[in-house]
Structure formats: C-alpha cells, structure tokens
Amino acid sequence: MTRGRVPWPLVIPAALGLAFLVLPPAGLVLRAPWSTLGARLAEPQVLAALRLSLVTATLATGLCLLLGVPLAWALARGGFRGRNLVRALVTVPLVLPPVVGGVALLTVLGRNGIVGRWLEAAFGVTLPFSTAGVVLAEAFVAMPFLVISVEGALRGVDPRYEEAAATLGASRWTIFRRVTLPMVAPGVAAGAILCWARALGEFGATITFAGNFPGRTQTMPLAVYLALETDPQAAIVLSLVLLAVCTAILALLRDRWVSGP
Amino acid sequence: MTAGLQARLVVRRGEFVLDLSLEAAAGEVVALLGPNGAGKTTALRALAGLVPLAEGHVRLDGEPVHRLAVERRPVGVVFQDYLLFPHMTALDNVAFGPRCRGVPRRRARRRAAEWLRRVGLEGHEDRRPRELSGGQAQRVALARALAVEPRLLLLDEPLAALDAHTRSQIRSGLRRHLADFAGVAIVVTHDPLDAMALADRLVVVERGRLVQQGPPAEVARRPRSDYVARLVGVNLCRGRAEGRLIALHGSPVRLETDRPVQGEVFAAFAPSSVALCAERPEGGPHGRWRARVEAVERHGDRIRVELGGPLQASADVAPAAVAELGLVEGNEVWARVEAAEVRAYPV
Known part of the structure; x- marks a missing residue:
C-alpha cells in the first residue's frame, strides 16, 4: 500500500479530531488581549498565583520522586505477592475524578480525618487549606504518572547489570544508587516532567482539599476559574501563561523522550 | 588449609538437576565444557552466589564461602556479554569494584588505570562502553573482574561475542592474563578451541553431570562421550x-x-x-x-x-x-x- 493514501472515512474524522484539539488553544491565542497583556501579567495576584503554582508543582514532583521511585522499584524488582494488586492501587488516582481524590484526602488528612486529627493533636499540624495541602493534593493526583513511567524504565533494565554489580562487591543500596538509578535516569526525568505538568494543572483535588485562598492555596488553574466569573479577559491571560508553560515542557520532552519512530 | 577451590554444586530447577563436583588448585585454569543447556552457566552462577545451592558447598582456600552473599565472595566474574555499565567510562567501570570494597576514590581510580594498562587499553580510560569495540569491551570486563583481586575468577563464554579474527587475538591475550592469575580460574565455554587454548584441565559437563575431566590433550585423545568425540573430531x-x-x-x-x-x-x-x-x-x-x-x-x-x-x-x-x-x-x-x-x- 502506498504510504500517505488514507481512505476518506479515516481522513475526515482525523482532520476533525486534529481541529478539535488544535482550535481551542489557537482561540486562546487569538482572543488574548495582547495590548494589555504586559500590564495584566504584572499584576501581583497573577504573579502570586504563578509563583505558587510553580513552587507547589515542583515540591509535589519532589515528593513524588522521593516516594514514587522506591515504589516503582518495589513494583519492578520486588518479589512480593499481590504485586499486581499494588500496581492497580497505585493507578487508582489516575482514573479517580480529582474532586473525589480531594474528598478522600479530607477524610484522611482533614482536621477530623483519621490521620489529620492525630497530626493536629501530636504536632499541631493542619494540612487542609494550607500550601502544604496544595502540594499533597497535587502529589496525590500526579504520582501515578511518575510511578508508571519509572517502573516501565526499570523493567527495561537488564537485571544482570545488577548481578554484575553485586559480584563486584556492591550492596543492594549501592547497586540501586550507582547502577540502576543512572540507567533509568531518562525514564525518571520523563516521569518527573509528566508528573510536574499534571501537578501544575491540578484543579479538583486542590480546590476540594486546600481551598482557594489567594497567595496561599490559589494556584493558576484556580485563579483561572475564579477570574472567569469576574474578569474573562484575565482568565484568558492566565490560561495563556499555563499554555505557554506546558508547551515549553512539551518541547523540552519532545526532543529526548516523546519523539516517535 | 587447602589452597584452591573445592566445590560440590547441586542446583535444581524443575526437571533439570545440576550435580557437579569441582576441584581446582590455585593458579589452575579449568574449562567447563559442554553443550548448550548442560548447566555450565548455572554452575558458574552458583559459584558466584547468583544461584542458591540446593545442596553442596564452595570452599576457597579451605574457607567455606557458599553462605556468603554475592557481594562478599572473593570472586570476580566476566559475563558473556560483559555487562559493562553503560553510563560509566571504562575507568569508572573498572574502579567500581574496588570502590565498593572500600578503596578510596583516588586509589581505586589509580588501580583501575593500572589494570586498563595491563590489558592494553591505555588511553581508553574515558571511553564509554558503547564507544569500545567488542574486543576492547571484553578486556575492560576482564580488567573489571580482576581489579577486585578475586581468589576465584569466573568467565562465562568470554570469547563467544567476538568475531573470528578478534577472537584469536583476544584468546591469546586472555591466555596470558589467566596464566598470570594467582587464584583459580574457571572458564565456561562450548567452544573446544577456546577450552583447549585456555585451560590446564577440561571438565566436560552434560545434562548437569560431569562426564569426563582431564588435561586437554588427554581428553582429546581419549574422549568418553559422543559429545566430546564430536567436539574433538574423532x-x-x-x-x-x-x-x-x-x-x-x-x-x-x-x-x-x-x-x-x-x-x-x-x-x-x-x-x-x-x-x-x-x-x-x-x-x-x-x-x-x-x-x-x-x-x-x-x-x-x-x-x-x-x-x-x-x-x-x-x-x-x-x-x-x-x-x-x-x-x-x-x-x-x-x-x-x-x-x-x-x-x-x-x-
């Protein structure tokens, strides 16, 4: 079959699909109030939301790396029973509506939550409606992306490299640190970027668990939603900023990890 | 205290049973020869501790080592496809073992450079494994195994991945290094030429059992199984x-x-x-x-x-x-x- 000759029952839906995906962001660019863009971007509320978004997404990614890489390692290398069940549990936040995730977080880490009550009594720590709560909500939603990506990378590493390291005298921890981890570094980086992008766009779990307090828990997506009700132009500007950030991430990823065959 | 290796290796894997007694003196090079699936590599992995023994023992210089974890055995392994760490330079690959065994960084790197020089790879210290030819990678793998100063050196089909021309060159180099090696060296191979050229003694394994052993010339003159006969062409x-x-x-x-x-x-x-x-x-x-x-x-x-x-x-x-x-x-x-x-x- 000649390459490029696609039957028309496929061409039309394909073209529609492409338009459907490309037009809305394009509309965002077209309708942006370019003349006042500079002034609007410099508004302290926008800057505060942007800063909060970048900081919390980065912290959430850090938390995901800290917990998710060992979890991925256990899933890929651990010989324990019920591994498939654990893997299924890990992916739950992926399919769960984020709002439900937020409610779930409240029931556990909220002031009257199972763990939250104890945290407050023992340490005086309250997580809901705080910046830390934003980080937790984002990490909850974004971690499966990291775990799945890193586990895939770990499965791609020939375990005999780890055996070779063991015969050279390396302990399991040294093997992980100096052999396994460097070999899956591209997978970890790809996973971290996906995770970060997901955390940056997080809305449902964040607003449910952390609320919408400017400067403290109001991230960019929350600011966009709020602005839409009062000042649609501002919502477009904020959306444009998120679009720019995400496009930059995609460009960063494309060169190294997402390029097709 | 008896110098050298005394081992009885029993490994069960489903239907397959490896039951092999091995002895070798310090300085001796023993080739484990046998058809595919005979259990040679399993025997090697058992000696290294990568496969648990169902029964038996491994004694090195009189000291039992079969209960030691892999990373604590005084053993060096050259793997079939070398398994050089792709993210490290040749020098770091060789220095990895000494570093893991507590040698300070600078001394480990000096020792690694010395080993690379000995296998004829001076000037290749900063190359990554993918920048090395097959023969060079084989020599880095040998240097890496020797750099931990093992008392037992295990080589799994050390020449199998090389083309014919490189193979004969590397074979003679390997022969020299094995002759210099003070401990016990065990070479797994299915190639009679490699076995004859490298080993002081052949141990022929078929279906998990020893079928014949002796000096190469003796085995070639008096084969005791069809496999050995075919191998030596009589x-x-x-x-x-x-x-x-x-x-x-x-x-x-x-x-x-x-x-x-x-x-x-x-x-x-x-x-x-x-x-x-x-x-x-x-x-x-x-x-x-x-x-x-x-x-x-x-x-x-x-x-x-x-x-x-x-x-x-x-x-x-x-x-x-x-x-x-x-x-x-x-x-x-x-x-x-x-x-x-x-x-x-x-x-």
Missing part, C-alpha cells in the same frame, strides 16, 4: 575387547587395535584414518566393513563423508576420491581402519 564407539580384538556393541564390525586390552572399552579413531575404497580391501576380516554414504560435505581442504550402515563413522578423504569412488548419498563403499589407528581404552 569417531568413538564402545565395545568389548579381548586381546587385540574389539567386538563393538550394536554392530557386527570388529575393530583391531595394536595394544592388547581386556573388557569394556572405548575405541577411538580419527576420520582421517578411515580409508574408503571401491573393492573389498585386502587382508584380514577385521576393521573393514561395507558402509553406506549418508552425507558428503567440505571440511577444509578435505571432504568429510558421513558413513552409515553397520558402523556410524566419519571419514575424511581427498576431493578426488568423491569422483573416483562415486561418493554420493545412498551409494555403498568399503571402509577400512588399520589397527595402528585405533586407540582402545577402558570405560
């Missing part, structure tokens, strides 16, 4: 000897030998000692038979003829004989082996 049969006459099992043919033996024997004779002729050969009735040609193929500058009929054997003849004798599959010829060419030795 015809092997079993029979019962009385004086100079051997009555073969499962064959009406009787072979003659020039040294008297008694009882159950192996009889070995080289394909080049089998003469083929059109007419019944002169002389006595022994060592000659009517054979059917089963296959004819080139073998160097000779022609290898596989013979069926009363006695399965190979014969090497000059190319001209193919036309003269009509050596075509299915045709029949007379075959002859003289007594002086038949080696008979007790089973």
Whole structure:
C-alpha cells in the first residue's frame, strides 16, 4: 500500500479530531488581549498565583520522586505477592475524578480525618487549606504518572547489570544508587516532567482539599476559574501563561523522550 | 588449609538437576565444557552466589564461602556479554569494584588505570562502553573482574561475542592474563578451541553431570562421550575387547587395535584414518566393513563423508576420491581402519 493514501472515512474524522484539539488553544491565542497583556501579567495576584503554582508543582514532583521511585522499584524488582494488586492501587488516582481524590484526602488528612486529627493533636499540624495541602493534593493526583513511567524504565533494565554489580562487591543500596538509578535516569526525568505538568494543572483535588485562598492555596488553574466569573479577559491571560508553560515542557520532552519512530 | 577451590554444586530447577563436583588448585585454569543447556552457566552462577545451592558447598582456600552473599565472595566474574555499565567510562567501570570494597576514590581510580594498562587499553580510560569495540569491551570486563583481586575468577563464554579474527587475538591475550592469575580460574565455554587454548584441565559437563575431566590433550585423545568425540573430531564407539580384538556393541564390525586390552572399552579413531575404497580391501576380516554414504560435505581442504550402515563413522578423504569412488548419498563403499589407528581404552 502506498504510504500517505488514507481512505476518506479515516481522513475526515482525523482532520476533525486534529481541529478539535488544535482550535481551542489557537482561540486562546487569538482572543488574548495582547495590548494589555504586559500590564495584566504584572499584576501581583497573577504573579502570586504563578509563583505558587510553580513552587507547589515542583515540591509535589519532589515528593513524588522521593516516594514514587522506591515504589516503582518495589513494583519492578520486588518479589512480593499481590504485586499486581499494588500496581492497580497505585493507578487508582489516575482514573479517580480529582474532586473525589480531594474528598478522600479530607477524610484522611482533614482536621477530623483519621490521620489529620492525630497530626493536629501530636504536632499541631493542619494540612487542609494550607500550601502544604496544595502540594499533597497535587502529589496525590500526579504520582501515578511518575510511578508508571519509572517502573516501565526499570523493567527495561537488564537485571544482570545488577548481578554484575553485586559480584563486584556492591550492596543492594549501592547497586540501586550507582547502577540502576543512572540507567533509568531518562525514564525518571520523563516521569518527573509528566508528573510536574499534571501537578501544575491540578484543579479538583486542590480546590476540594486546600481551598482557594489567594497567595496561599490559589494556584493558576484556580485563579483561572475564579477570574472567569469576574474578569474573562484575565482568565484568558492566565490560561495563556499555563499554555505557554506546558508547551515549553512539551518541547523540552519532545526532543529526548516523546519523539516517535 | 587447602589452597584452591573445592566445590560440590547441586542446583535444581524443575526437571533439570545440576550435580557437579569441582576441584581446582590455585593458579589452575579449568574449562567447563559442554553443550548448550548442560548447566555450565548455572554452575558458574552458583559459584558466584547468583544461584542458591540446593545442596553442596564452595570452599576457597579451605574457607567455606557458599553462605556468603554475592557481594562478599572473593570472586570476580566476566559475563558473556560483559555487562559493562553503560553510563560509566571504562575507568569508572573498572574502579567500581574496588570502590565498593572500600578503596578510596583516588586509589581505586589509580588501580583501575593500572589494570586498563595491563590489558592494553591505555588511553581508553574515558571511553564509554558503547564507544569500545567488542574486543576492547571484553578486556575492560576482564580488567573489571580482576581489579577486585578475586581468589576465584569466573568467565562465562568470554570469547563467544567476538568475531573470528578478534577472537584469536583476544584468546591469546586472555591466555596470558589467566596464566598470570594467582587464584583459580574457571572458564565456561562450548567452544573446544577456546577450552583447549585456555585451560590446564577440561571438565566436560552434560545434562548437569560431569562426564569426563582431564588435561586437554588427554581428553582429546581419549574422549568418553559422543559429545566430546564430536567436539574433538574423532569417531568413538564402545565395545568389548579381548586381546587385540574389539567386538563393538550394536554392530557386527570388529575393530583391531595394536595394544592388547581386556573388557569394556572405548575405541577411538580419527576420520582421517578411515580409508574408503571401491573393492573389498585386502587382508584380514577385521576393521573393514561395507558402509553406506549418508552425507558428503567440505571440511577444509578435505571432504568429510558421513558413513552409515553397520558402523556410524566419519571419514575424511581427498576431493578426488568423491569422483573416483562415486561418493554420493545412498551409494555403498568399503571402509577400512588399520589397527595402528585405533586407540582402545577402558570405560
């Protein structure tokens, strides 16, 4: 079959699909109030939301790396029973509506939550409606992306490299640190970027668990939603900023990890 | 205290059982030779601690090491496809072992550079494994295994991944390094040439069991299994000897030998000692038979003829004989082996 000759029952839906995906962001660019863009971007509320978004997404990614890489390692290398069940549990936040995730977080880490009550009594720590709560909500939603990506990378590493390291005298921890981890570094980086992008766009779990307090828990997506009700132009500007950030991430990823065959 | 290696390795894996006793003196190079799936690599992995023993022991210089974790055994391994860490330079690969065993960084790197120099890779310290040729990677792997100063060096098919030309070069280099090595070296291979060239002693393993061991020349002269016979390229049969006459099992043919033996024997004779002729050969009735040609193929500058009929054997003849004798599959010829060419030795 000649390459490029696609039957028309496929061409039309394909073209529609492409338009459907490309037009809305394009509309965002077209309708942006370019003349006042500079002034609007410099508004302290926008800057505060942007800063909060970048900081919390980065912290959430850090938390995901800290917990998710060992979890991925256990899933890929651990010989324990019920591994498939654990893997299924890990992916739950992926399919769960984020709002439900937020409610779930409240029931556990909220002031009257199972763990939250104890945290407050023992340490005086309250997580809901705080910046830390934003980080937790984002990490909850974004971690499966990291775990799945890193586990895939770990499965791609020939375990005999780890055996070779063991015969050279390396302990399991040294093997992980100096052999396994460097070999899956591209997978970890790809996973971290996906995770970060997901955390940056997080809305449902964040607003449910952390609320919408400017400067403290109001991230960019929350600011966009709020602005839409009062000042649609501002919502477009904020959306444009998120679009720019995400496009930059995609460009960063494309060169190294997402390029097709 | 006994220097060297004493081991009994029992590993069970489903139907397959490896049960192998191995002994080797310090400084000795032993080749584990056997067909694919014989359990050679499993034996090597058991010695390294990568496969648990169901039974048995591994003693090195009198000290039991089979309960030590892999990373604590005084063992160096050269893996079949080398398994050099792709994200490290050649130098860091070699320095990895000493670093893990507590040598300070700078000293480990100096030692690694010294080992790279010894295997002839001076100036390649900063290369990554993917920038090395197969022969260079093999030498880095050898340097990496030797840099931990093991008392037992294990090499799994160390030359199998190389092309023919590189292989003979690397083989002679490896032979030199093994000769210099003070501990016990065990080389797993299925290539008789590698085994003969590298080892002081061959241990032949088939289906998880030892079938024969001895110095290479001895194994080649007196093979004790069909596999070994094929490997060293001789015809092997079993029979019962009385004086100079051997009555073969499962064959009406009787072979003659020039040294008297008694009882159950192996009889070995080289394909080049089998003469083929059109007419019944002169002389006595022994060592000659009517054979059917089963296959004819080139073998160097000779022609290898596989013979069926009363006695399965190979014969090497000059190319001209193919036309003269009509050596075509299915045709029949007379075959002859003289007594002086038949080696008979007790089973």
